[in-house]
Amino acid sequence: MHDAAHIYLEGASMIVCVCNNISDREIRQAVDLGLSSMAELRRDLGVATCCGKCASCAKDVLHAHLESKTVVTELSFRSAQAA
Numbered sequence: 001m002h003d004a005a006h007i008y009l010e011g012a013s014m015i016v017c018v019c020n021n022i023s024d025r026e027i028r029q030a031v032d033l034g035l036s037s038m039a040e041l042r043r044d045l046g047v048a049t050c051c052g053k054c055a056s057c058a059k060d061v062l063h064a065h066l067e068s069k070t071v072v073t074e075l076s077f078r079s080a081q082a083a
């Protein structure tokens, strides 16, 4: 039995959902492809569909990446306006 601890792999990737072997990198890639909610991560990747212990961490990864994309988009928009 595991406790959904974050298992670090080489390349600074970590397994977020141990039950389904889903890494933070895969969650970020899914966000880059358009996913934006836990419901979508559950549906498309199976995150948090077994023991559910990864839900909090998966949500953190999801929201952190959504926020970083927003900052990048805003910076890109401002750069485009300044040019």
Ligand code: FES
Pocket: 004, 016, 017, 018, 019, 020, 047, 048, 049, 050, 051, 052, 053, 054, 055
């Ligand atoms: S770690 Fe069990 S459902 Fe994700």
